[in-house]
Amino acid sequence: MTAPAVPATTPAAAQRRAKAGIDRWAGLVELWLRAHTALVYAFLYLPIFIVVLFSFNANRLATIWTGFTFSWYQVALNDEVVQAALLNSFSVALPNALLATAFGTMAALGLQRVGRRLRIGFDALTYVSIIVPEIVIALSTLVLFASTFSFLNDTFGTKFQLGIPTIIAAHMLFNISIVLLLVRARLSGMDRTMVEASYDLYATPWRTFRQITFPQLLPAIVAGFLLAFTFSFDDYVITSFVSGPGSSTLPIFIFGQVKRGVTPETNAVATMMLVFTLAMLALGQLILTRNARRSGGGQAGGMAGMIAEQSG
Numbered sequence: 001m002t003a004p005a006v007p008a009t010t011p012a013a014a015q016r017r018a019k020a021g022i023d024r025w026a027g028l029v030e031l032w033l034r035a036h037t038a039l040v041y042a043f044l045y046l047p048i049f050i051v052v053l054f055s056f057n058a059n060r061l062a063t064i065w066t067g068f069t070f071s072w073y074q075v076a077l078n079d080e081v082v083q084a085a086l087l088n089s090f091s092v093a094l095p096n097a098l099l100a101t102a103f104g105t106m107a108a109l110g111l112q113r114v115g116r117r118l119r120i121g122f123d124a125l126t127y128v129s130i131i132v133p134e135i136v137i138a139l140s141t142l143v144l145f146a147s148t149f150s151f152l153n154d155t156f157g158t159k160f161q162l163g164i165p166t167i168i169a170a171h172m173l174f175n176i177s178i179v180l181l182l183v184r185a186r187l188s189g190m191d192r193t194m195v196e197a198s199y200d201l202y203a204t205p206w207r208t209f210r211q212i213t214f215p216q217l218l219p220a221i222v223a224g225f226l227l228a229f230t231f232s233f234d235d236y237v238i239t240s241f242v243s244g245p246g247s248s249t250l251p252i253f254i255f256g257q258v259k260r261g262v263t264p265e266t267n268a269v270a271t272m273m274l275v276f277t278l279a280m281l282a283l284g285q286l287i288l289t290r291n292a293r294r295s296g297g298g299q300a301g302g303m304a305g306m307i308a309e310q311s312g
Contacts, residue, residue, distance in 0.1 A: 104179025162244030
């Protein structure tokens with residue numbers, strides 16, 4: 001009686017060989033992914049690093065490095081054109097941030113008390129204002145202002161024209177939506193028991209809002225203000241469409257300088273804008289992070305997490 005034939009390979013052995021083959025390729029795949037990631041980050045951030053580096057170049061030619069100096073920052077800060085553009089940027093960004101924060105916060109509080117259908121409609125309008133390409137918003141606001149001002153000027157003999165107020169109005173369309181999403185995300189994660197306890201103790205709605213609701217919303221409101229200020233301060237596309245004589249901001253100034261040739265002064269202005277923008281965003285993130293720690297980590301994701309939470 002002959003013994004049964006033993007299979008050449010068992011399932012366990014085949015599985016070990018397959019795993020060994022996978023492990024042999026895993027190292028190469030990981031190396032390729034790491035290299036690809038490094039190239040992507042270099043593509044994104046290396047040009048920014050070069051702009052910052054050559055803002056300290058002693059040579060006026062931006063492509064030839066001859067030494068290290070801070071003189072171009074002094075030249076930029078003493079340039080009257082840069083000073084006027086900086087003043088216009090603040091004249092646009094600060095009122096825009098204040099108005100967008102006020103209207104966005106009031107809209108978030110109001111949408112808490114409306115019906116589901118009406119709230120869905122407002123949500124759709126909010127997301128559309130964020131999703132629509134900036135060039136479309138710029139063109140549509142330009143057509144609106146041009147046609148409206150033309151009608152008013154011809155009918156009533158007024159002299160409305162594009163300028164700082166039109167830039168502020170155009171920026172608010174986007175920034176109100178950002179503030180609205182941030183405050184609504186905070187409202188959705190807010191503990192309602194303290195509000196209910198305040199009503200049980202016969203507190204008025206205004207006192208409840210002032211002592212209970214507003215302190216809990218304050219980090220989101222401040223973060224929305226900082227984001228609105230930053231987006232308005234750095235915007236070029238919308239500003240270039242709806243700006244008028246004497247209302248050029250820093251982004252418009254930089255673009256105009258680039259068309260005539262990049263200089264270390266232009267790089268210095270761009271670097272100062274970059275540092276200021278990063279400082280504002282870091283301040284907003286710090287405020288939200290501290291609030292997340294106080295509330296038990298409910299908003300650890302920061303500003304992006306709040307927007308993502310509301311979008312979900």
